[in-house]
Structure formats: C-alpha cells, structure tokens
Amino acid sequence: MGLGNFIADIGKALPLGAEPTETGVNFSIFSRHATAMTLIIFESADPDSDFEEISLNKRRNRTGDIWHCHIRGLGPGTQYLYRADGPYVPEKGFRFNPYKALLDPYAKAMTDLSVWDMAASVGYNAEGAFNDLSFSYKDNIRSQPRCIVVDDDFDWQGDRPINYPLRFSVLYETHVRGLTAHPNSGVQHPGTYLGVIEKIPFFKELGITSLEFLPIQEFYEGELSRKNPGTGKTLVNYWGYSTVSFFAPKGSYAWDKTPGGQVREFKEMVRELHKAGIEVILDIVFNHTAEGNEWGPTYSFRGLDNTIYYMLDGNKRYYKNYSGCGNTVNCNHPVVRTFILECLQYWVMEMHVDGFRFDLGSILGRDQQGRLMENPPVLERIAEDPVLSSTKIIAEAWDAGGAYQVGWFPGGRWAEWNDRYRDEVRRYWRGDPFQVQHLATRISGSADLYLRDGRKPFHSINFLTSHDGFTxxxxxxxxGKHNEENGEDNRDGGDNNLSNNYGVEGPSNSSSLEGIRERQLKNFVATLMVSLGTPMLLGGDEFARTQGGNNNAYCQDNEISWYDWTLMEQNQELFRFVKEMIAFRLRHHGFMRPEFYTGRDGAYNATPDIIWFDEKGNAPDWEKTEYCLALRMDGSRADILADRDDSDFFIMFNPADRQAHFKICEPLAGKRWYLAMDTSLPPPDDILSAGNELPLPDQDEYYMQSRSMAILLSKVI
Known part of the structure; x- marks a missing residue:
C-alpha cells in the first residue's frame, strides 16, 4: 500500500474504535463539539514513516456526534491517530487544537510509549512560553505514540472467565513487571505477561485463587521528572495509576514486541492462568487520566471533547481534582458512562478477565458537579450490566476529595476494600490495649459495616497490606516510613502505619527479636485467613518481601519493589505456614460462611453459631478486656446454602507481651479438641496439615506464649 492510494468509504458509527472488516478497517470516534476531524494513517510501523491525513466530511462521515469512515485495503497492525479541530476557549472548557495528534480512546493497542516526548503535547505557544490560554502551534505527531489496529481473533481453546464466588476466593495483589523483573526470578521472560505464566506453579503451590494485578492498561512510565537523590536516576511511574489508554494492555509488559503482540500475550496469560484455575482481576483507574490539569499534555480526551470527559470548575478553565492527580473523569456523563461500560465489557468478553478493582471508586459516585450521589448511574449500570453479572466488582470506597464510603458504597452488589479491617487488626496485634471488641467485629465479617442493603460478609475485602503502604x-x-529515595525528602506516604519494630528499626541480628517478628507475621496471616470476608494477600508477604521501609514505592522500578526470590529459600518456613493457612481456610467452609454470625443457635444443637470468651472462659467485658480473646465457632450448617457442616473451632488470640492460660470451653458430646495451629510453636508444629492435627492432652486449658494465636478444631472421638 502506498500513500495516496487509500479508498475511503463512509463507514459506520458503531462500534467505536478501529474495527477490522473483510475489506479494510472501520474507524469511528466520538466528538460532539469538534468542527472538523482528521484521521491520520501511517504507511508503516517505522517511527519516521510517511503518513496520510484523511479529512472526514462532517455531512458524509458523521452520524450525530460520531465521526467515522471505512478505509479499504487496511488491516490489523495499521497505525493511526486523529486530529480534532474546534474552538480553543479554555475559559469555556474547549481546548481543541488541530496541531495535536490525538489517541483514540477505544484503541486496543499502542506503540512503544517509552519513546514518548510528552512535553510536545503540552500547550506551549509559538514563543515557547506556557500559558493555557495561549494557543499552541507545536505539532506533536512525531513524538506521540500511535494507536494500532488489532484483530480480536485468538485461540482461546474453550476458555471462559472463571468467576469464583467471592466467598471461596483468596486474592493475591501483585504487579506484572515486579513479580519477575528481578534477575533472580528464574524465568526466561522477566517482567512480562509470559513471566507471569512461568510463575503459575508457584501460585498453585501457594493456593491462592485469584491474581489482582496493579494497572495494566497502557500508561507512561516516563511522566515523572524527579530524581532518586541516592542514585541520581530519574524516577518512573512504576505502579501505573495514570492511565493513557483504557482498552490497551501495557506494551512494555509483553515479550512480544510486534504490533499488537501485547494483546495476544495478555490473552495467552489469562488463558494459561485459567487452565490452572487462577482468576485474573484488574485494578482499573477510571477516576482520572494522565492528561493532568490545565498544565498537562493534550493527547486524547482533552483534545477530543474536554467538557464531556472531565469535571471542570465553575469558569471551565480549571479542573476539579477529586483524584489528587490533577483532573477528575466525568464518570456520570452519559457518554462517559457508556465508555466505561464498553471498556469493562471488552475486558470481560474479549480478554476474559474475571473482575475489576476500581481505584478511588467513590469518584464514580460523583455527579457532573462533583457532588456525591445517592444512586449513581454508572455504579448501578456496572452492578446491573448483564455482561458483568458474574464479574467481581471491587471498590476502593474513598477518594482524594474527602469521600469515604466503606460499608455503604452505592450501586448494588459491590465489594469494598475494608481499610477498617486493616487498621483495627494492625492495632490489635501491635499490642494496643482494649482493642478486643474491634478485633471481634472485624474477624466476624464487619457486620457493623455490611449488614445492610443485602450485603454479605464476603463483600468485605479483608486485607492487612497492599501495594500502598508497608509490606x-x-x-x-x-x-516509621523510609521514603528518602522517592526524592521528596520523606514527606510522601502515610505516617499512620500502625507498625511496630519491636526495638530495632529495620533488619536485626537479634534472634529473639526476629523470632517476635516472624511470629507476628504468622499472627497476621492466620487472622486474615480465619476472618469472615474475602481475604487479600499482598504479593511477596508469603516470603517476607521487604521494601526497606518505603511505604510509597510508586516510583521505584528496581530492587525496592521487585520480588527478591532468594527470600523464598530464606523464609521457606513462613511460606509453608502461609500456604497451609490458605489451604486450611479453603477446606473449612465455616470461614467462608455466606451469612453473618447471629450469636444464636441456628443448627438446633443448643449451641450459638459463635460465642466469645476472655482468657478465663467468661464472656468478655468489651470495654474492660485488655488483650486476650477467644471464640468458639459452631460448625453445624456452617454453609447453609449447601447445607454443609464443618468442624467446631476454638480460636485464641494473645497479643500481650506476657503468657496466658486460656480456659477452653467443652467440645460437643462425642467430640474432642485437636490442635491445628499455634504460631508460637517452631516449624513444622506451628501449623499441622489436614488429618495430622494433634489431640490436646488437657481439654480444659491451653497455655499460650506471648504474641501468639492458636486454633483448635473438634473431631469425633
């Protein structure tokens, strides 16, 4: 195909994006306020290749607000951009500029973003000065990444999304690149989707059900200018919470560098994970884009229809900033709602993902003026969409504008990250006194938050650590935090970490101190796995991954963030404990109950479903009990949906810096208590595999070391 030989037909308005046909490619893009639209087609993948600009006739190539055309002779791999002309009146919200080549919001793949000169997309005027009221004549077409036409055909080999019920899930939050980027990762394709495939045996051994990936939609690592004060290297956007293209999987995470190779490789990763019985959940960032505020670049949404895609301030020149990142997507505008729904549907239908975690999800509940809504249309549409009906939808139920909706996130069947669980369990095991009532509330499913509007215990995503904060x-x-290498004089990152170094800041050569730390790691994991709700484990915690005290490693694409796989060998006993605790949870349906505890007899055996005790065997005085807590859980009809019984359990918690003698309640007639787990015991006695639990010599009392947790289960004599 040579330039000038294009045959352009009218095309059709839907679907939006670039869609291969039998004879060419149909191009379609939305812009309500543009007065002219130009499609740019590149002759080849060469960065310096010639290109042709095809002006779309606003009568012939426009249906309503959608511009479209069909180009015969093109196919998958074609690279393209747009130009949109219209008014440039920032004080009225319009920022059209035909000198800025624009990305298609529906593009399914992008060229290499590492060569992007984003500064060329910023509005400098002809004199080289920046003023967002001054029109910029600088053309960015040679510095802008390009969109790639993608063919959706793929040999899925019969694969479909798995969609485990939330209550049977154990989530594992990880980073595609960081998982295998380290030279000691032992994979042939480090830092890629193929590298994730190579780690499937590890995930299977650990026993998790679902991977929750940090953002994999295309983003630009090089948007930061700050340098690491220690190394002098420019810091990067490592986490990826600054989306450039919502339909496109990140190209740099693919080993395959051919045009569109990242789409095929992502699909291969999903297919192989599904074969292994492992779900794929994506962290998705609809709350803002990488275009930033009025000082930011124009590369897509801003240049196509700024007043539609973003929440603007009263005089329209400035951006509302509920994201803390410069702009806020206008999620409840009808056009943007459709964009969000079609994006989610694409990832489910064409990419076979099993769920989404919505970053700063409360922004999706704001109206076009930024006010929180009682029943936000976009949240309801996501919850009620028939394509997404089995898909996991998980909200980070707050935003940077002051919204906090944990326990009452609107829109129906949403699950939520439960930061109350994180904070209160941390306080308890740190040794803060008088925290027993908070621990009891959190491990029994956070009924204070979720016992409303048809919510269930599994709508609470229980976690103790995540990418954001300490490992x-x-x-x-x-x-305290140690974020000096982030280049912000240790000002960034949270200060309320609810942590404890037990006498020495950082690594220690003291075996007794390290013993306390290792026990506490087990206490945290064991608590997480016996709590009602859906547990989420931060990747690497199972073998004591460290970030050296950095609690905000968003800009560290290096050993600070990468998984150091030598820790698997050094901490193999911790890994064994974690995988055994996951297996323990998944084989005991009592910890995956579909309903909240009632404190009453629900199985007609004269035994409440849960009873609480202090260490003396009495009902705890919730205001005065300082540290120790125990519970007895009745396993009869633990899973009422399946009419399934489980063992009875007696679980003891001692966060105090002293030993404790717990009075044990009697097992039901014909049963005996067996020890399943005690975090104070040396491996392998700290947790016993199924069938190897040890009968307690003393059925009346159990002696517990300081800072420890123990689980007893009942068996028929």
Missing amino acids: LRDLVSYN
Missing part, C-alpha cells in the same frame, strides 16, 4: 515484613520491622 507485611516492613510492618513488623519499622516504626
């Missing part, structure tokens, strides 16, 4: 190892190793 579990750092939680027991540092009293």
